[in-house]
Amino acid sequence: MKIVTSTRDYNFAIGGLLIREFKKNHSYIMSEILMEDIVSVGGKTLFTAVRDLDSGLYKKYNGENLDGKNILIWRTGGMGDLCFITPYLKKIKELYPTSKIIFGCGVQYSDVLSKHQYVDEFCHIPIDVEYMKNSDFHLMFEGIIENNPDASSKNAYDLFGEYFCITLQDHEKVPNLTVEKENLDYFKEYEKKFISRPNPIKIGIHLKTSSVVRDVHIDVWKKLLKAIIRYVPEAAIYIIGSQDDEELAGQLVITSDFTGAIFPFYRICRGFRDSVAAISEMDLMVGGDSSGLHIAAAFQKPMVGLFGPFKSELRLKYYQNAVGIDSNIKCSPCYLHGNQPCDNSNMTGTSFCMMIFEVEKIIDEILFLLHINKKVPIGALTPKSATLALAFYKEYFANKENKQENK
Amino acid sequence: MMNDELILLKREIKDLNTMVKLLRNRNKDLELEFKAIGIAMSQLGVTEINLLNDTKNMIRDKISVLDSQGRVKGRVDVHRYNLVPATELNS
Numbered sequence: 001m002k003i004v005t006s007t008r009d010y011n012f013a014i015g016g017l018l019i020r021e022f023k024k025n026h027s028y029i030m031s032e033i034l035m036e037d038i039v040s041v042g043g044k045t046l047f048t049a050v051r052d053l054d055s056g057l058y059k060k061y062n063g064e065n066l067d068g069k070n071i072l073i074w075r076t077g078g079m080g081d082l083c084f085i086t087p088y089l090k091k092i093k094e095l096y097p098t099s100k101i102i103f104g105c106g107v108q109y110s111d112v113l114s115k116h117q118y119v120d121e122f123c124h125i126p127i128d129v130e131y132m133k134n135s136d137f138h139l140m141f142e143g144i145i146e147n148n149p150d151a152s153s154k155n156a157y158d159l160f161g162e163y164f165c166i167t168l169q170d171h172e173k174v175p176n177l178t179v180e181k182e183n184l185d186y187f188k189e190y191e192k193k194f195i196s197r198p199n200p201i202k203i204g205i206h207l208k209t210s211s212v213v214r215d216v217h218i219d220v221w222k223k224l225l226k227a228i229i230r231y232v233p234e235a236a237i238y239i240i241g242s243q244d245d246e247e248l249a250g251q252l253v254i255t256s257d258f259t260g261a262i263f264p265f266y267r268i269c270r271g272f273r274d275s276v277a278a279i280s281e282m283d284l285m286v287g288g289d290s291s292g293l294h295i296a297a298a299f300q301k302p303m304v305g306l307f308g309p310f311k312s313e314l315r316l317k318y319y320q321n322a323v324g325i326d327s328n329i330k331c332s333p334c335y336l337h338g339n340q341p342c343d344n345s346n347m348t349g350t351s352f353c354m355m356i357f358e359v360e361k362i363i364d365e366i367l368f369l370l371h372i373n374k375k376v377p378i379g380a381l382t383p384k385s386a387t388l389a390l391a392f393y394k395e396y397f398a399n400k401e402n403k404q405e406n407k
Numbered sequence: 408m409m410n411d412e413l414i415l416l417k418r419e420i421k422d423l424n425t426m427v428k429l430l431r432n433r434n435k436d437l438e439l440e441f442k443a444i445g446i447a448m449s450q451l452g453v454t455e456i457n458l459l460n461d462t463k464n465m466i467r468d469k470i471s472v473l474d475s476q477g478r479v480k481g482r483v484d485v486h487r488y489n490l491v492p493a494t495e496l497n498s
Contacts, residue, residue, distance in 0.1 A: 312486050322488040329481030330472045344472055352472050352479045361483060373493040392490055 001053040001142060002035060003027050003129060007046055012038055020107060020124060022046075027129035029053055029140075031076060034126060057129070061137035063165030066092060066099035072135035074104030074127055078210035079272060079291035080315075081145070082109055083175035083298070084156045088164045089118035090176045095166075102131055111271040117178060139163065145337070152335045155317045173318035175298040183277035187265070194263055200236035201375050203228060203366070204282035206292025207252075208245045212345075213336050214289045216306050217355040218251055224286070225252060227363045229261045232376065238282065240275055240292055241266035283375050284366060288354070289315060297322070302369040304362060308353030309336045321373065323365045327353040364388065 005027045011019050014034065022028065027049075030038075038046060061071055071092070075081050082105055089101055103119040104127050114122035123131050132138060144159055145151045151159060157173035205225070209215050228235050237258070239249050245266050253264045265278050276295050279285060285296035285303040289310055296303045302321035305312055311333050312324020326333075332353040336342050341349035360382075367385035370376045372393075378386060472479055 313488075316486075316488050318489070320489045320491050324486045324488065326484045326486060327481060328484050329479055332481075353481070356479045356481050357483055361485060365485065365487075372490065393492075396490075396492065 001029055001031060001140070003029055003049075003051050003053055003057070004035060004047040005049045007048055010042065010046065012041070014107065020126070023128075028126040029129060029132070030126035057132055058138050058140070059136070061139050061165065064137065066096035066137070068098050069096075069136040070100045070102060070134065071137045071139065072102045072104070072127070072131050073139045074123075074125055075141050076106065076125055077141075077145070079109055079112070080210070080289075080294050081141075081156075082113060083177070083291060083294035084160045085141075086116065086118075086176040086298075087157070087168055087172050087174060088160060088166055089116065091166050091168060091172070092164075093118045102135060104131070109272055111273045112177065112276060115180070115273075116176075118176070151314070152333070153314075155314050157318060170318050175294050177276055177295060177298040179277045179280045180273060183273045184280070186270075186274060187277045187281060190263075190265060190268060195236050197234065197236065199234075201232055201234050201284075201370065202238060202282045203232070203235050204238045204240045204279055204285045204287075204292065204296070206240050206285065206287030206290050207249050208241050209288045209290035211337060211339060212349045213309050213338065213340075213342050213351055214307075215248075215350060215354060216288045216357065217350045218248060218348075220306070220355065220357050220359065221252060222255070223359040224362055225258055225262060227359050228366065229258065231363055231367060231380070231382065232370065235261065237262045238278060239264045239266050240269075240278055240285075242269055242271075242275075243267060283373065284369055286362070286366065293319075293322070302373055304365050304369065306354070306357050306362070308332050308351055309334050309342070321369055323369065325357060325362060325365065327356055329353050329356065360384075368392070 006022045006024055009022065009024045011021050014020050014037075035047070035050075073085065073089070075085060089103070092099055092101060100120045101118060102121040102123060103113055103116070104123045104125050105113050107124050110122065110124060113119060141160070141163055144163055145156065148159070154162075155173070157168070161168055161173075205221070207216070207221060225237060228237060239245075239252065239262065241249060243266065249264060249266055252258060252262060265274075269275055269278075272291075275292075276298075279292060279295045279301065280299040282296065282301055285292055285301055286306075287293050287303070288306050289308075289312075293303045293305045293316065297316075297319040300320055302323075303316070303319065304323045304325065305316055306325050306327075307315070308327040309332060312322075312326050316322040316324045329352060331342075331344050332351075334342065334353075342351050344352045364382055364384040365388075367376060367381050368388040371378060371381055371385065371389050378389065381389060472481070
């Protein structure tokens, strides 16, 4: 991370789309990648006085009493990483009610985090240095998952907890998100307009992850959607995501096999708050290693996650009714990050590990979860999912009896 | 890739380097390409390839996770976390 001072007022489209305003003589904390992007478009004269962040300005929070103090927290990662942070914001407010949390993240996630119940003030990244100067403590999580050897053995919530110097109970390690009435109404209006069947079983599909390395192959999705329609005929399948997902999701939407069962909510999604509202209404979520699963966990929704580069345990361990299907090939888990396809990928950049999911296994888990959540009767189950359900109930009731006896 | 095209490829192939070059020229779809390499490897009785430069090493690595039919070798493991029946949620 570097601190740079802007030599003039200008706007820059981060990632080619999201406009960020930079002011003359203001200093900003930015990654070297973003600096290179800006220089490549606007030239080196846009900045002066480039220096490292560790120049006495960054005061890392190490568990001090925050009552009456300001803490500036920011993260450059995707929505999933922000989800891991949210329970700690709640905990800070519980422990230190008079603390002030200033939170910073990418413009694309600001609709969720700027109005978060535990965020007192919001700022966009790159962070204006004035925010740092006006804060007593800082947390930026640089390299907490990327290039961290612990990231291959510890759950993401535990990694963030160590950085926060805050301990949470296991049941607290779920995202803290709320749904705004306006976004819920928007979703319900969409349903009223397009969903004709009464009381469908709502299955959300989150197709895209924030990294091509973790994206599930389109053929897996195609086969899975066909299987869901076959085994859960009363399902309404919602494609959740953003309008940027059209290239991938459009391939599913135009297929006549899915007409009447698949609903491209992503096409009218105005931001993450709409996605959060939609996911909060689902009966089950299916997705790759992406924020869709974490948002589902915030609302105790059952989920099936498809994992390759990272083990599901590192992401889903603390969630209720979560099933992680882990690809196990020669090179996985590789713990690879970034926006470049891995070496073992095909022409479209899909990692080999994200191609081999057996749809039959995914369907068994979906039916099993729907059944224990009282959405489908036992008669609708496949032999494997029925076996799973019976074994689950047997163990569950045995444990319950044991607990009562002990009391 | 059609079967007759594969037969044609087999005739033209002297070694794996030639095959990779041929496939590169014929196919822009790498996924198909690797599948074809896998099939051709099995038809040629080739189990290992020894290519020279880095790009080719990448191809060798890719092939090492494919079987002779061009399919990815591996399996999936299922992990279930904190299963709770619907009646117990929110309690």
